[in-house]
Amino acid sequence: MPELPEVETIRAGLEPHLLGQKITGITVLRPSQLRDISPEELSTQLIGKTINRLSRRGKYLLFYCSSELILVVHLRMTGQLLYYSAGKPAMVHTRLIISLEPPAELHFHDVRALGQITLLNSKQLSNWRPLLLLGPEPLGPDFTLEYFQQSLACRRAPIKNILLGQRIVAGLGNIYTDEALFKAGINPLRPANMLSEAQVQILWTAIRQTLTTAVADGGTTIRDYLNSSGISGSFQRRLQVYGRKGQKCRHCGSELVGCRLAGRSTVYCPHCQPL
Numbered sequence: 280m281p282e283l284p285e286v287e288t289i290r291a292g293l294e295p296h297l298l299g300q301k302i303t304g305i306t307v308l309r310p311s312q313l314r315d316i317s318p319e320e321l322s323t324q325l326i327g328k329t330i331n332r333l334s335r336r337g338k339y340l341l342f343y344c345s346s347e348l349i350l351v352v353h354l355r356m357t358g359q360l361l362y363y364s365a366g367k368p369a370m371v372h373t374r375l376i377i378s379l380e381p382p383a384e385l386h387f388h389d390v391r392a393l394g395q396i397t398l399l400n401s402k403q404l405s406n407w408r409p410l411l412l413l414g415p416e417p418l419g420p421d422f423t424l425e426y427f428q429q430s431l432a433c434r435r436a437p438i439k440n441i442l443l444g445q446r447i448v449a450g451l452g453n454i455y456t457d458e459a460l461f462k463a464g465i466n467p468l469r470p471a472n473m474l475s476e477a478q479v480q481i482l483w484t485a486i487r488q489t490l491t492t493a494v495a496d497g498g499t500t501i502r503d504y505l506n507s508s509g510i511s512g513s514f515q516r517r518l519q520v521y522g523r524k525g526q527k528c529r530h531c532g533s534e535l536v537g538c539r540l541a542g543r544s545t546v547y548c549p550h551c552q553p554l
């Protein structure tokens with residue numbers, strides 16, 4: 280699933296192409312991926328509008344359009360947004376096409392068809408529950424060390440579950456939680472409130488460093504993720520634990536072990552990340 284670095288890479292790649300572009304057509308090929316809006320209404324509302332800003336919150340992409348309309352896209356497992364400077368025929372997994380002026384197309388491509396698209400006005404967006412429930416951006420000014428310490432102090436769930444939950448901090452998924460916890464030398468099963476002050480500080484730094492490096496690398500491509508130009512990320516070359524269960528720890532040579540947490544496969548080094 281695309282996480283913060285992948286969604287941010289898509290946002291940054293699309294922004295220069297889309298700003299100031301006018302929407303001239305909407306083709307919905309899979310209506311079930313629209314949330315709370317019909318294909319007809321989506322077309323009626325968006326055609327003729329201009330894209331003014333492209334933003335991201337957690338794993339959500341927000342296309343701010345004229346008339347205070349915001350197209351919200353969540354890519355879920357396999358969603359891709361691909362920009363073509365000329366028209367391109369729909370492929371088998373193309374779910375939605377936005378036609379633009381000057382002539383270009385934005386294709387939403389999604390093999391598993393779990394991604395979701397909705398359209399809100401600015402008032403609806405400010406009350407939209409999925410965004411209200413998100414914690415601060417990990418690379419933003421609100422994710423302070425003091426905030427992180429206070430948030431973890433009263434939570435007994437395993438630290439990995441807390442990081443995946445999006446409520447304490449937004450944007451982390453399975454790849455970057457495993458990598459950040461390895462970098463911090465913290466066992467993913469450890470109850471959040473059992474971390475020492477020093478460990479919380481190390482983890483806070485590790486989360487920010489891991490995400491910053493991954494954004495610079497254009498994200499991680501394991502299977503489906505591509506940026507808006509159809510190019511893979513490169514953070515996969517740096518992965519220390521994610522997807523490496525049974526292989527040797529690159530740091531100490533111990534065999535990496537796996538478990539399941541919050542329904543997600545989790546990999547860690549029992550030596551570098553003792554419980």
Ligand SMILES: [Zn+2]
Nearest residue numbers: 528531548551
């Ligand atoms: Zn190790």
